[in-house]
Amino acid sequence: xTLRIDPARVEETAKELYIRALKMLPPDIKRGxxxxxxxxxxxxxxxxxxxxxxxxxxxxxxxNLLCQDTGIPIxxxxxxxxxxVDGVALKSAIRRGCERATRxxxxxxxxVHPITRKNEHTSCGPGIPPIHIEFSDDDRLVIQMIPxxxxxxxxxxxxxxxxxxxxxxxxxxxxxxxxxxxxKTCPPTIVGVGIGGTSDLCVALAKxxxxxxxxxxxxxxxxxxxxxxxxxxxxxLGVGPQGLGxxxxxxxxxxxxxxxxxxxxxxxxxxxxxxxxxxxASFTPGGVEYGF
Amino acid sequence: MTHHTFHMPVTEEQxxxxxxxxxxxxxxxxxxxxxxxxxxLFDKGRKTRxxxxxxxxxxxxxxxxxxxxxxxxxxGYEPICVGTxxxxxxxxxxxxxxxxxxxxxxxxxxxxxxPSKEAFSKLGGxxxxxxxxxxxxxxxxxxxxxxxxxxxxxxxSLWKFRVKGFGPLLVAMDSRGGSLYDEVDRKARxxxxxxxxxxxxx
Numbered sequence: 092x093t094l095r096i097d098p099a100r101v102e103e104t105a106k107e108l109y110i111r112a113l114k115m116l117p118p119d120i121k122r123g124x125x126x127x128x129x130x131x132x133x134x135x136x137x138x139x140x141x142x143x144x145x146x147x148x149x150x151x152x153x154x155n156l157l158c159q160d161t162g163i164p165i166x167x168x169x170x171x172x173x174x175x176v177d178g179v180a181l182k183s184a185i186r187r188g189c190e191r192a193t194r195x196x197x198x199x200x201x202x203v204h205p206i207t208r209k210n211e212h213t214s215c216g217p218g219i220p221p222i223h224i225e226f227s228d229d230d231r232l233v234i235q236m237i238p239x240x241x242x243x244x245x246x247x248x249x250x251x252x253x254x255x256x257x258x259x260x261x262x263x264x265x266x267x268x269x270x271x272x273x274x275k276t277c278p279p280t281i282v283g284v285g286i287g288g289t290s291d292l293c294v295a296l297a298k299x300x301x302x303x304x305x306x307x308x309x310x311x312x313x314x315x316x317x318x319x320x321x322x323x324x325x326x327x328l329g330v331g332p333q334g335l336g337x338x339x340x341x342x343x344x345x346x347x348x349x350x351x352x353x354x355x356x357x358x359x360x361x362x363x364x365x366x367x368x369x370x371x372a373s374f375t376p377g378g379v380e381y382g383f
Numbered sequence: 384m385t386h387h388t389f390h391m392p393v394t395e396e397q398x399x400x401x402x403x404x405x406x407x408x409x410x411x412x413x414x415x416x417x418x419x420x421x422x423x424l425f426d427k428g429r430k431t432r433x434x435x436x437x438x439x440x441x442x443x444x445x446x447x448x449x450x451x452x453x454x455x456x457x458x459g460y461e462p463i464c465v466g467t468x469x470x471x472x473x474x475x476x477x478x479x480x481x482x483x484x485x486x487x488x489x490x491x492x493x494x495x496x497x498p499s500k501e502a503f504s505k506l507g508g509x510x511x512x513x514x515x516x517x518x519x520x521x522x523x524x525x526x527x528x529x530x531x532x533x534x535x536x537x538x539x540s541l542w543k544f545r546v547k548g549f550g551p552l553l554v555a556m557d558s559r560g561g562s563l564y565d566e567v568d569r570k571a572r573x574x575x576x577x578x579x580x581x582x583x584x585x
Contacts, residue, residue: 135553142514150519159446159466159518197463199446199538208419210538242469242493242515259584266578270571274564275469275493277515324582328571333514334493335555336567366516 094376096176096232098184104372104379105188108236109164110196112370113156116147117383119305120367127279127339136337143365158366161198162238164189164220171229182222189220235371237302243280243364246272249294252356261286261358265344268360269325274334277364282325282341285359288349297361300345302369314346392437395507398487401554403561407511408550415443415542420533421476431532431541436485442468444538447528460528466518469493478502494555494564503558510556524549
């Protein structure tokens with residue numbers, strides 16, 4: 092059965108997704124908070140986590156944004172089999188939806204021209220929002236929206252290590268990035284690590300890792316092993332929530348991998364703050380279903 | 384660990400009495416500062432009509448809605464979501480903020496560095512940490528946007544909020560050279576070797 096995608100519906104959904112993402116934290120992140128609260132031993136850290144958990148409830152009760160940073164809006168589109176969609180129309184519909192959310196809610200436009208620093212008050216600009224398109228085996232089209240806050244995004248790193256430095260270079264780099272970030276990334280964070288690929292792919296993998304749901308594992312078994320090791324390791328550093336000390340430095344370290352060149356050993360780190368926001372919508376023959 | 388309630392503005396003596404790990408709640412006026420307005424004020428020589436002497440300034444750029452001017456929204460801006468941004472980007476503005484505008488308290492998240500610490504010691508200031516990313520809660524402490532200046536920079540305008548029970552905020556840097564961020568950073572870096580050893584790094 093063919094699923095035809097109406098651009099007007101996409102526009103409305105893109106608008107709705109931006110607003111939903113800013114207001115409701117996904118259930119996996121809420122469970123992540125519960126797990127951290129249960130094992131935190133530092134008094135200050137316990138109280139900091141308590142305020143964060145309370146904020147989630149206040150945002151829901153008052154129908155308000157979790158964080159004032161509306162971020163850089165990112166849309167990830169996954170197109171399934173038997174989906175008929177005009178790609179050009181889809182992209183412009185998403186952009187219009189993003190502009191409308193900004194104007195109609197209204198939301199703070201956090202997007203400026205990189206040279207003039209001019210804010211068009213649309214949350215859009217050259218190349219923004221980034222719209223990533225992938226394909227899947229499903230019979231549906233999924234749009235995921237991620238408002239990526241700048242506190243965590245400003246702490247992004249790429250290192251083109253050498254093969255002779257091995258996995259040790261990757262582990263050391265991740266630990267040093269967490270130390271360097273301190274409280275600036277709004278910890279507890281999801282530390283996204285990209286390993287391998289080309290330089291640009293490596294950075295993209297780090298972002299994918301940072302925005303993956305908590306509880307998910309890297310599909311590559313070696314990557315999955317590294318995730319467990321690194322999650323435990325960074326939480327022994329004592330950076331803590333907001334960099335004020337404690338056990339809860341990261342919800343998790345997530346790893347994504349790609350094959351790389353015989354002469355290369357790239358590693359990238361991108362972090363997601365504790366307001367790890369995302370929302371998604373599935374277009375099916377039955378209609379549009381919202382989720383995370 | 385003492386709790387202080389400050390009706391703004393405050394004196395140098397009040398701020399010098401603050402110690403790291405004390406808590407503070409603000410009442411009255413609170414100014415909103417940000418990258419663009421501080422670049423305008425301190426790099427481009429623009430002036431503000433605000434008297435910020437003895438006041439607190441928070442690193443923020445709020446979400447606002449344009450409304451009819453009224454007693455509750457005197458600027459024609461209604462606050463939707465007022466939160467706090469990472470302070471570290473604005474490190475070099477702490478000193479001029481204190482020296483030129485007389486600000487006594489900087490509120491932010493993630494902490495400030497050495498130059499700010501020196502400014503707090505020399506001029507009598509402190510850094511109050513708010514929990515970043517908890518803007519929905521923070522907004523409930525904001526009564527109104529009382530005034531706005533340099534509004535061509537919106538949302539990075541210079542804001543004047545009226546706040547009620549704004550806190551508790553944690554004194555994370557004081558005027559005696561105390562800094563919670565330094566302490567945590569020193570401890571964390573001292574654990575680096577052990578953490579790497581556990582990861583099997585040779």
